[in-house]
Amino acid sequence: MSAGKKLINAVDLSVTFKVPSGSLRAVDTVSFYVNAGETVAIVGESGSGKTTLALSLMRAYAPTSGNLFFEDQDITNLSEKALKDFRKKVQMVFQDPYSSLDPRMTVSQVIAEPLRAHFKLSAKERDEKAGESLKAVGLSPDFLNRRASQFSGGQRQRIAIARALALDPKVLVADEPVSALDVSTQAQIVNLLQSIQEERNISYILVSHDLRLVYHLATRVVVMYLGKVVEEGACDDVVANPQHPYTAALLSAVPALDEATRRDRIVLNGAPPSPIARPTGCSFHPRCPIARPECSTQTPELQTMPNGRKVACFYPGELQPHISFTSSK
Amino acid sequence: MSKALNDQVTPITRRRMFKNKNKSLLTLRISGSILGFLFLVAIFQPFFYTVDPTASDLSLRLQSPSLGGAVLGTDALGQDVYSRVIAGFRWSLGIGTVGTLLGCLIGITLGVSAAWNRKRLRIILSRVIDIGISFPYLIIAVTIVTVVGRGFWPLALTLGLVCWPTIARVVYAETLTLREREYVTAARLFGIGSIRSIFTHILPALRPTIQVVAAFTFAELLIAESGLSFLGLGAPLGTPTWGNMLNESRLYMESAPWMMFGPVTAIILTIFAANLLGEGLNAREQSRSTRVSQ
Amino acid sequence: MTTAIEIKDLVVSFPTPAGYSAVVRGINFTINPGDRVAVVGESGSGKTMMGLSMLGIQPTSAKVEGKILIGDVNMVSAPDAVARKLRGNYISMVFQEPLTSLNPVRTISSQLSESVRRHNSISKKEAEQRVLEVLTAVGIPAPKERMKSYPHQLSGGLRQRVMIALALINKPQLVVADEPTTALDATIQAQILDLLRSGMGDAALMLITHDLAVAADVCNRIVVMYAGNIVEQGPVAEILSNPKHPYTRGLLSAIPKFDQARPALNPIPGSPPTITEVVPGCRFASRCAYADAQCTASEPEFINNIACFHPVTGAVK
Numbered sequence: 001m002s003a004g005k006k007l008i009n010a011v012d013l014s015v016t017f018k019v020p021s022g023s024l025r026a027v028d029t030v031s032f033y034v035n036a037g038e039t040v041a042i043v044g045e046s047g048s049g050k051t052t053l054a055l056s057l058m059r060a061y062a063p064t065s066g067n068l069f070f071e072d073q074d075i076t077n078l079s080e081k082a083l084k085d086f087r088k089k090v091q092m093v094f095q096d097p098y099s100s101l102d103p104r105m106t107v108s109q110v111i112a113e114p115l116r117a118h119f120k121l122s123a124k125e126r127d128e129k130a131g132e133s134l135k136a137v138g139l140s141p142d143f144l145n146r147r148a149s150q151f152s153g154g155q156r157q158r159i160a161i162a163r164a165l166a167l168d169p170k171v172l173v174a175d176e177p178v179s180a181l182d183v184s185t186q187a188q189i190v191n192l193l194q195s196i197q198e199e200r201n202i203s204y205i206l207v208s209h210d211l212r213l214v215y216h217l218a219t220r221v222v223v224m225y226l227g228k229v230v231e232e233g234a235c236d237d238v239v240a241n242p243q244h245p246y247t248a249a250l251l252s253a254v255p256a257l258d259e260a261t262r263r264d265r266i267v268l269n270g271a272p273p274s275p276i277a278r279p280t281g282c283s284f285h286p287r288c289p290i291a292r293p294e295c296s297t298q299t300p301e302l303q304t305m306p307n308g309r310k311v312a313c314f315y316p317g318e319l320q321p322h323i324s325f326t327s328s329k
Numbered sequence: 330m331s332k333a334l335n336d337q338v339t340p341i342t343r344r345r346m347f348k349n350k351n352k353s354l355l356t357l358r359i360s361g362s363i364l365g366f367l368f369l370v371a372i373f374q375p376f377f378y379t380v381d382p383t384a385s386d387l388s389l390r391l392q393s394p395s396l397g398g399a400v401l402g403t404d405a406l407g408q409d410v411y412s413r414v415i416a417g418f419r420w421s422l423g424i425g426t427v428g429t430l431l432g433c434l435i436g437i438t439l440g441v442s443a444a445w446n447r448k449r450l451r452i453i454l455s456r457v458i459d460i461g462i463s464f465p466y467l468i469i470a471v472t473i474v475t476v477v478g479r480g481f482w483p484l485a486l487t488l489g490l491v492c493w494p495t496i497a498r499v500v501y502a503e504t505l506t507l508r509e510r511e512y513v514t515a516a517r518l519f520g521i522g523s524i525r526s527i528f529t530h531i532l533p534a535l536r537p538t539i540q541v542v543a544a545f546t547f548a549e550l551l552i553a554e555s556g557l558s559f560l561g562l563g564a565p566l567g568t569p570t571w572g573n574m575l576n577e578s579r580l581y582m583e584s585a586p587w588m589m590f591g592p593v594t595a596i597i598l599t600i601f602a603a604n605l606l607g608e609g610l611n612a613r614e615q616s617r618s619t620r621v622s623q
Numbered sequence: 624m625t626t627a628i629e630i631k632d633l634v635v636s637f638p639t640p641a642g643y644s645a646v647v648r649g650i651n652f653t654i655n656p657g658d659r660v661a662v663v664g665e666s667g668s669g670k671t672m673m674g675l676s677m678l679g680i681q682p683t684s685a686k687v688e689g690k691i692l693i694g695d696v697n698m699v700s701a702p703d704a705v706a707r708k709l710r711g712n713y714i715s716m717v718f719q720e721p722l723t724s725l726n727p728v729r730t731i732s733s734q735l736s737e738s739v740r741r742h743n744s745i746s747k748k749e750a751e752q753r754v755l756e757v758l759t760a761v762g763i764p765a766p767k768e769r770m771k772s773y774p775h776q777l778s779g780g781l782r783q784r785v786m787i788a789l790a791l792i793n794k795p796q797l798v799v800a801d802e803p804t805t806a807l808d809a810t811i812q813a814q815i816l817d818l819l820r821s822g823m824g825d826a827a828l829m830l831i832t833h834d835l836a837v838a839a840d841v842c843n844r845i846v847v848m849y850a851g852n853i854v855e856q857g858p859v860a861e862i863l864s865n866p867k868h869p870y871t872r873g874l875l876s877a878i879p880k881f882d883q884a885r886p887a888l889n890p891i892p893g894s895p896p897t898i899t900e901v902v903p904g905c906r907f908a909s910r911c912a913y914a915d916a917q918c919t920a921s922e923p924e925f926i927n928n929i930a931c932f933h934p935v936t937g938a939v940k
Binding site for chain 2: 058060083084087088094096101102104117167
């Protein structure tokens with residue numbers, strides 16, 4: 001894990017959408033960064049803004065306010081043309097392997113598509129590169145001429161990963177990369193992602209709701225609720241000692257293989273609120289098991305603690321989940 | 330649960346797919362053969378004549394059909410009806426094809442542009458399409474005839490200008506859906522420009538729909554051509570086209586009804602084949618889309 | 624009744640170009656009153672088709688053979704009129720996506736009352752009372768007001784609670800829940816799992832899921848299915864601490880856990896056979912690390928709660 005240069009650095013990013021009933025602040029003043037070789041996980045539920053954040057880190061659209069830097073260059077408002085270089089270095093893998101590949105294209109065309117956008121290649125060169133990429137994700141180059149629609153979910157996701165790696169990017173944004181797959185296939189893809197990272201020293205931005213997966217893959221975790229970051233820190237620390245009650249509840253909600261965790265589960269009331277109708281004060285207070293009167297009137301800011309952890313709560317660390325750690329040593 | 334259904338096509342759908350596929354295959358074969366034959370006739374026209382279609386022999390005028398002589402009789406100027414019907418092929422099929430192609434060119438360009446662009450341009454273009462649809466085609470026809478005159482190309486132009494709005498609207502609706510597909514977003518995030526994305530992802534996906542619309546449009550243009558020629562806005566007087574022949578036969582409906590039979594049969598046969606082709610293509614596309622997951 | 628449901632030699636097959644192919648290949652098991660049984664399997668295991676057949680709502684092209692006994696009624700051969708009396712009454716179902724399973728143009732109250740009154744001759748007022756009771760039991764806040772809402776006005780979690788209420792309203796013997804929490808957020812899933820675990824009343828629960836952890840969280844017995852067969856069955860604690868079938872062991876070691884050493888996951892190589900694939904011998908053999916000649920020659924019978932020639936012992940690493 002290398003310290004130092006931030007590859008992607010978002011400062012006070014906000015993304016607001018106009019909807020018929022008003023304006024929707026999907027991402028609210030979020031600062032986010034990822035270093036070379038790191039895996040940062042963005043965790044949250046519906047309405048948290050995690051996918052919007054991930055897309056804005058990829059400059060899928062220009063943020064409403066704030067700045068986005070890539071390798072120290074300000075790319076906040078660059079035109080698509082100027083972004084071409086950036087697009088080579090930051091790629092994405094989507095959640096649904098059935099809709100993220102054009103079913104009419106052959107595997108070779110799918111994988112080579114990003115290459116064609118940036119380089120002039122002959123058909124032979126394309127097939128060669130695509131064949132290499134396929135091998136790198138554990139598929140046979142014989143698949144090159146088959147249509148994407150003929151493959152299973154797990155295979156398609158491998159093809160999607162091969163496509164994302166075709167340009168040798170520095171950062172890969174993975175939005176729920178395995179949640180549409182079977183358990184045994186998930187494990188295959190997770191292992192694949194890990195080995196690719198070891199080989200190429202790629203950074204991952206992993207958007208996921210599955211905390212077990214996050215714990216397994218991520219070095220740093222950012223927890224989002226209703227568009228804001230509520231907690232951020234090293235993965236091990238956050239899971240062992242969550243400071244924000246929402247993080248504690250999320251950890252507690254993981255289906256448990258053991259009795260004790262189940263018994264002490266923190267169950268929240270209600271559902272994640274809609275970003276259009278935000279609660280006053282701390283946006284989590286209506287569901288918070290340890291909410292006090294001032295939580296409904298004052299909004300806690302994201303504070304940095306001595307050990308580097310960031311929390312936005314007036315009573316950090318009070319609510320602790322019971323999690324059983326296994327240790328295979 | 331959807332994973333299971335996607336990875337292994339539910340057997341019910343598979344059976345329906347077989348039925349559709351067989352039906353469409355038969356339909357396509359029949360319509361394809363008929364149209365193929367008709368186009369063949371159009372290309373090799375002269376071989377099918379019995380007599381010169383414009384050879385008029387006033388002594389033979391208005392003769393009823395006889396197997397030995399004029400198979401379909403002769404018209405008011407003594408011209409052989411059968412040969413004139415044959416002569417009409419090139420004109421009618423030609424006009425239909427050129428008009429359809431022109432309509433597709435304009436329609437696809439405007440439809441895709443309207444669906445692809447951001448708000449303002451989209452609103453403008455879709456309004457243009459709406460206006461186009463409601464615009465009465467006779468006015469277009471009369472205007473062009475007045476400005477350019479009568480003939481093959483003016484008529485083809487008219488027909489192209491008449492049919493593009495419907496094509497545009499279908500393309501517009503379909504492109505709007507296709508645009509939202511995840512693989513299109515993915516392409517943009519890889520740095521692929523709009524134009525390339527349209528040619529790689531949108532147009533190939535539109536192809537089946539366009540084929541179907543084109544087939545039906547072709548049929549409609551044939552009717553339109555006949556109608557315009559009938560009204561005197563099409564081919565110059567005397568040219569052997571089906572519409573003109575219908576026009577000529579008007580006065581003799583009671584005395585020489587055979588003047589009508591030839592062109593009417595030809596029109597109906599061609600339209601039937603074109604519509605059948607459209608149906609067959611449609612059925613094939615339905616069976617395909619149940620196979621390709623989503 | 625002594626059993627809530629008894630399944631004997633159930634075979635569910637579909638017509639394919641190659642003739643009828645079975646998705647459920649002859650399974651036997653029993654659910655007793657008050658049991659909470661999880662049927663765990665991945666796509667292609669046949670678990671969903673089994674659930675649908677139990678209620679008699681499988682696709683019309685499916686051919687069902689064997690016995691599904693609820694009391695002395697065999698759902699496989701029973702005439703539709705008889706099956707309808709049982710459906711929603713003795714056996715009910717909770718689906719994965721409540722939006723598509725609830726009628727969008729009718730209020731919650733009207734859908735629930737309709738179900739009660741179909742199986743009991745009570746007045747409208749009594750039905751509403753019952754609706755209120757069950758909505759409170761499943762934890763819907765302000766049930767009197769919520770009753771009058773339409774499904775789309777409720778959040779995903781609340782809708783799923785309504786589905787559970789609909790399943791429970793006639794005090795059934797068995798509730799079949801097919802992936803009831805897969806489409807829900809993590810914290811909402813926790814709520815619903817709690818409800819499924821302790822809110823079923825006297826009804827037995829059959830939870831169909833692909834997630835072993837969800838199964839362990841809610842149920843006291845686990846049935847593992849693979850490619851149309853039951854491969855292992857047993858109490859939750861047993862299955863988790865000492866799984867004997869290589870597939871069960873594979874599933875367990877493929878799930879990421881909160882393990883500080885972060886060992887690489889052990890995926891099961893390969894993929895399950897397709898429904899038309901003819902496999903001589905054990906359907907899992909091609910992916911099994913312990914398979915030998917016996918395994919590829921003949922299919923193991925389901926004896927002593929396991930279908931395997933070489934059951935493994937010891938904890939999963």
